Amino acid sequence: MTVLEAVNVVRHYPVGRKLLRAVDGVSFQLAAGRTLAVVGESGCGKSTLARLAALMEPPTAGKILVTGQPAEGPARRTLQLQNQMVFQNPYASLNPRRTIGEALIEPLTINRRGTRPERIADARQMLDRVGLRPEAFDRYPHQFSGGQRQRVAIARALMLRPAVVTADEPVSALDVSVQAQVLNLMRDLQDELGIAYLFISHDISVVRHMAQDVLVMYAGRPAEQGDADAVLNRPRHPYTRLLLASTPFVDPARRATTVAVRGEPPSPVDPIPGCAFTSRCPHVTEQCRTERPLLRLVDKQLVACHYAERIGLY
Amino acid sequence: MSPLLEVRNLTVDFGSFHAVEGVDLTVAAGEVLCVVGESGSGKSVSMLAVMGLLPRTGRVAAERVAFQGADLLHATPRGRRRLIGREMAMIFQEPTTSLNPCYPIGWQIAEALRAHYAAPRAEIRGRVVALLGQVGVPAPEQRVRAFPHQLSGGLNQRAMIAMAIACNPALLIADEPTTALDVTVQKGVLDLLVGLQRERGMGLVLITHDMGVVAETAQRVQVMYAGQVMEEQPAAPLFAHPRHPYTAALLDALPERAEGKPRLPTIPGVVPGADDRPAGCLFAPRCRFRTGQCDAERPALRMAFGARVRCHYPLDDAGQPTGRPA
Numbered sequence: 001m002t003v004l005e006a007v008n009v010v011r012h013y014p015v016g017r018k019l020l021r022a023v024d025g026v027s028f029q030l031a032a033g034r035t036l037a038v039v040g041e042s043g044c045g046k047s048t049l050a051r052l053a054a055l056m057e058p059p060t061a062g063k064i065l066v067t068g069q070p071a072e073g074p075a076r077r078t079l080q081l082q083n084q085m086v087f088q089n090p091y092a093s094l095n096p097r098r099t100i101g102e103a104l105i106e107p108l109t110i111n112r113r114g115t116r117p118e119r120i121a122d123a124r125q126m127l128d129r130v131g132l133r134p135e136a137f138d139r140y141p142h143q144f145s146g147g148q149r150q151r152v153a154i155a156r157a158l159m160l161r162p163a164v165v166t167a168d169e170p171v172s173a174l175d176v177s178v179q180a181q182v183l184n185l186m187r188d189l190q191d192e193l194g195i196a197y198l199f200i201s202h203d204i205s206v207v208r209h210m211a212q213d214v215l216v217m218y219a220g221r222p223a224e225q226g227d228a229d230a231v232l233n234r235p236r237h238p239y240t241r242l243l244l245a246s247t248p249f250v251d252p253a254r255r256a257t258t259v260a261v262r263g264e265p266p267s268p269v270d271p272i273p274g275c276a277f278t279s280r281c282p283h284v285t286e287q288c289r290t291e292r293p294l295l296r297l298v299d300k301q302l303v304a305c306h307y308a309e310r311i312g313l314y
Numbered sequence: 315m316s317p318l319l320e321v322r323n324l325t326v327d328f329g330s331f332h333a334v335e336g337v338d339l340t341v342a343a344g345e346v347l348c349v350v351g352e353s354g355s356g357k358s359v360s361m362l363a364v365m366g367l368l369p370r371t372g373r374v375a376a377e378r379v380a381f382q383g384a385d386l387l388h389a390t391p392r393g394r395r396r397l398i399g400r401e402m403a404m405i406f407q408e409p410t411t412s413l414n415p416c417y418p419i420g421w422q423i424a425e426a427l428r429a430h431y432a433a434p435r436a437e438i439r440g441r442v443v444a445l446l447g448q449v450g451v452p453a454p455e456q457r458v459r460a461f462p463h464q465l466s467g468g469l470n471q472r473a474m475i476a477m478a479i480a481c482n483p484a485l486l487i488a489d490e491p492t493t494a495l496d497v498t499v500q501k502g503v504l505d506l507l508v509g510l511q512r513e514r515g516m517g518l519v520l521i522t523h524d525m526g527v528v529a530e531t532a533q534r535v536q537v538m539y540a541g542q543v544m545e546e547q548p549a550a551p552l553f554a555h556p557r558h559p560y561t562a563a564l565l566d567a568l569p570e571r572a573e574g575k576p577r578l579p580t581i582p583g584v585v586p587g588a589d590d591r592p593a594g595c596l597f598a599p600r601c602r603f604r605t606g607q608c609d610a611e612r613p614a615l616r617m618a619f620g621a622r623v624r625c626h627y628p629l630d631d632a633g634q635p636t637g638r639p640a
């Protein structure tokens with residue numbers, strides 16, 4: 001069952017007299033119990049897409065559907081509860097003056113779920129579920145480590161039993177050993193509760209570990225998307241290939257031999273008539289500069305490149 | 315040949331808390347040493363101590379801290395600055411702390427250059443633009459006039475790297491220089507730093523928590539945990555055969571090494587804080603090979619299998635502890 005769907009969503013921000021195209025025509029479908037990862041470089045629109053998906057702001061064009069229903073009009077408010085967000089910095093997202101218990105109960109209170117004793121019982125159960133000790137209930141955020149705070153943030157997101165959790169770089173601020181604990185927790189919760197994750201990360205190895213599907217964004221647009229193995233093992237878009245070739249790996253066998261990094265990403269406020277990657281692409285032609293490549297099926301994935309078939313495999 | 319930088323038995327205390335304990339560190343010309351370890355393990359503090367840049371609350375003690383053979387430990391701040399001069403540069407973890415918000419970045423880099431070269435204005439300017447280009451700043455001609463607040467964190471980070479390498483330092487200490495950067499830019503910056511090391515024989519101390527970066531750049535690696543060096547060896551054997559149980563556990567927890575496994579191996583527990591540091595091995599409460607001896611006695615750093623290891627039972631090629639009572 002598709003629990004989250006984006007249909008050609010666009011998000012523009014006015015910047016001076018120009019328009020900044022933060023997200024420019026992205027579509028995806030996410031089924032229950034699955035993980036879709038969004039990758040791409042800083043400023044490519046990942047967080048903006050996350051906010052659109054979590055219904056924290058409306059798209060300029062296109063639509064979002066949650067559990068099959070369009071998030072429009074009065075339905076938005078109730079559908080919002082079905083998609084909860086977890087952020088990179090758990091400290092910023094928790095009120096320092098409220099106990100962990102209060103933080104967990106709050107979403108239930110606001111939405112008038114259950115009686116007060118039921119809410120408390122629910123919160124205690126959730127604490128246990130995310131691997132925190134019962135004492136945590138009466139403690140304050142500053143008394144916890146980064147990894148523990150991220151557990152709290154995940155617990156809080158789950159209090160309303162959403163169908164989807166949108167996690168924006170949830171482990172990027174954590175050390176490797178703590179990251180492993182939080183990723184395991186997220187997978188356990190997914191297996192148990194059937195949650196779908198929209199998982200934003202810049203770490204290819206983490207994405208490979210967590211996601212079945214991947215969306216690679218560049219300058220607000222989809223560059224390549226589809227099955228994670230296909231996209232990450234046999235990338236077809238020159239940007240995906242550059243991204244993978246630049247990623248440092250521990251295993252020498254994974255490393256690409258050469259990468260020529262050149263050029264710079266386009267200015268986000270200038271209209272891009274053709275492909276967004278022309279300024280850095282080794283395969284660029286005149287057609288790329290004038291004609292925007294649309295996503296099309298090449299092999300097992302969708303690729304937005306005029307020459308996707310021709311681009312050699314690793 | 316004497317090493318560029320030589321640090322023996324460095325300890326840094328904040329009050330009664332040992333932030334760094336008994337750290338040895340040597341870097342030769344043309345060498346890349348990576349220092350890895352989790353947050354709070356003392357990586358930044360040990361380098362700031364070497365540079366003499368810790369706040370007064372940090373008490374530094376060592377047997378020896380020498381740069382190009384000259385003693386830094388007993389030098390006055392002024393003497394230290396003279397000894398270090400432009401020969402030893404540092405890229406700080408927090409870019410905002412070393413860029414002055416009141417001046418354009420190009421001016422700040424030019425200032426670093428002018429202290430070293432007497433060259434005409436135009437030539438200095440040309441070098442500044444070239445340096446910014448080298449560290450991957452797009453449109454460097456325009457960026458020279460930008461103030462730090464007008465640039466993203468990543469661009470400021472690159473401006474700082476440009477400033478640090480402006481004077482061809484003999485030794486560069488880079489504290490998480492690429493953490494804020496996209497991998498495509500990171501790749502360019504790391505290639506640049508390694509290029510300087512190869513071509514000019516610059517010594518490089520690279521502090522990072524990214525094992526991929528370590529694997530791709532380091533010649534030698536130091537693994538820190540709770541203020542101590544737990545293991546030190548050349549990069550390739552470290553990744554093939556970690557000798558310390560902490561290093562082994564850390565590498566196991568990498569998603570890259572857990573392909574096909576639904577769960578990642580984890581290290582139970584947390585890094586000990588200021589008030590719960592164990593008397594014996596600092597890793598003992600989390601170690602799967604811990605014995606009574608580990609709790610009773612703090613292991614010394616010693617040679618085993620060609621590595622320096624702070625463990626009573628260094629791991630063999632099969633990852634099994636040696637000399638451990640059954």
Ligand SMILES: Nc1ncnc2c1ncn2[C@@H]1O[C@H](COP(=O)(O)OP(=O)(O)OP(=O)(O)O)[C@@H](O)[C@H]1O
Nearest residue numbers: 013020021022041042043044045046047048049268
């Ligand atoms: N509220 C806003 N007003 C104006 N511009 C915005 C706003 N939010 C985001 N942007 C711009 O939209 C673009 C996409 O930003 P976004 O935060 O989505 O990127 P990102 O992929 O999450 O980057 P990062 O990896 O750095 O988190 C950027 O150019 C950003 O400056």
Ligand SMILES: Nc1ncnc2c1ncn2[C@@H]1O[C@H](COP(=O)(O)OP(=O)(O)OP(=O)(O)O)[C@@H](O)[C@H]1O
Nearest residue numbers: 328333352353354355356357358359360369371523
């Ligand atoms: N000025 C200070 N006063 C008191 N304690 C400090 C001070 N600076 C650092 N510490 C403590 O010293 C320890 C080592 O800190 P350090 O900054 O060296 O860690 P690090 O290994 O660089 O971590 P990270 O990966 O997060 O940068 C930490 O426990 C830290 O809290």
Ligand code: SF4
Nearest residue numbers: 595598601608625626
């Ligand atoms: S000394 Fe003991 S506790 Fe410490 S790492 Fe070695 S085996 Fe583990």
Ligand SMILES: [Mg+2]
Nearest residue numbers: 046047048168
């Ligand atoms: Mg973001």
Ligand SMILES: [Mg+2]
Nearest residue numbers: 357358359407
């Ligand atoms: Mg540090």
